[in-house]
Amino acid sequence: MAHEPKLSAFIIKLNSIGRNVEKTNRNLFKNKIGNTSDNLEDSFIFLEICSKFIRTLDTEQMYSDESTKKSMTANQLDIENDDINTNIRFHSTSYIIEGIVEGGAYGKKRRKTSTTNKHLKSEVTERDAITDDFYFLIYTPLESDKSILLIQSYTDDNIDSVMKKFWKNFLTHPSLFRQPSITKYIPKNIIEDFKNGATISNLTYSTEIPSTSLLGSSIDFQTRNFKVTVKIEPTKDGITYSEFDEIITPIENSMFKNLRLGVFNKKKGALKDNETGKSSPFQLDNNFAIKPSIILSKYITINHDDSDFIRIKDYCFEILENIKQEVYPRNAVQER
Known part of the structure; x- marks a missing residue:
């Protein structure tokens, strides 16, 4: 099983500082965008967070995890124009960010050699990442303190560590929220x-x-x-x-x-x-x-080409619904 796509699910739980802090994604997001007004539309709050997410990830320098030597980045042109074929999409009514990021491993000095002409060589330095495309989806209901993160990777390569590091750092705010906990979750039907x-x-x-x-x-x-x-x-x-x-x-x-x-x-x-x-x-x-x-x-057709990401996306939305039923009990009272 050399390069088989696989999927991992994680539950992110906010970690508030003090009992008087409202422990919800809405409160965290409002503070992160610098607007705590009570009359903000939820869609406005979410899209502002999406803009902040892109500004944080889509930078000249790849976002890296030195401990595992993994890095990732977004290649996003515009978050509002539907005519542009963006890699990442934002669903303001369902509070979902999903799409494709580029990522991979770095930290090894190697040489790249053409298989058709052994004389065509180039150096791969320790700061060069060998990258692939990875699909992800994060669901962040504003009234809850829990989010669901889905990360597609491969049996021989993954960016789980750097993706989790990114969200641990992103879902914080000084004096209000420490780094959240992120735990692996296996849906009941998979078990x-x-x-x-x-x-x-x-x-x-x-x-x-x-x-x-x-x-x-x-x-x-x-x-x-x-x-x-x-x-x-x-x-x-x-x-x-x-x-x-x-x-x-x-x-x-x-x-x-x-x-x-x-x-x-x-x-x-x-x-x-x-x-x-x-x-x-x-x-x-x-x-x-x-x-x-x-x-x-086991669950979708894999052709090992770009068309796989369409089916991976559809499957992620399907399995998300199953996880939501398991993670968010109806009429649950939010912690404060």
Whole structure:
């Protein structure tokens, strides 16, 4: 599965400073645009935030996350003229920003060589990003303190870290709102699909261990850490969901150099879809809950060309409706 489009969903929850701050997107947005008047139309507030969003992201310099060496940018000409084929669209009545951003990895010095003429070469510096197009959608209902973020990426490349960093910094305001929390969310229908039609093909645990713990104190190996990875893989059939519930606790309690696998820093695995035969990665959280990736080819046609983004957009709007029903209970009282 070299370059398969996949989708991740996240819930963004505002983090107000003090109990007296109205914890809603409306209050945050009004303060960010510098107009807290009570008679503002919601559509005006949202479009002003959209303008601020574009001014923040569509700059000469790409927005970067140094810790993961990922960057992204928008290439937007106009946010109001419908005659212009913009990459990002703003839906003022439904409070949705969606579209395509350019992003990718940087930080490695490499050389680019033509496959048809090996003598045609060019340098790729550490400040050059190898980019691709990625679709995203964010739904920000003004009366709520929660937003839904959908990020399309690929099995071999993603911009999740830099996209989340952007929204963490954007959805803040001095003295009123700290950085929000962003947590991964798996829609219930995706979880049911996994339960009914997928098996676990492997589990992988990794962490860093000091040399003294790994090698013992009798060996003088200076003070350094070693990355240790433990992979658990059934030799025949994969592990079903019901079997997983039975075996995960004994696996987590297994010991390596006096360390339980359960305390390892990173825990992940791979799911094999029995219908399509394709595998996809998943993260395992501290509650043993499997969070599978949404491999888009299971739900829409993927041609590996620009036409995919039309179907990805349609699917995102469809799955957004499912998530809204799960995340926003009817008649919910807003926190203040």
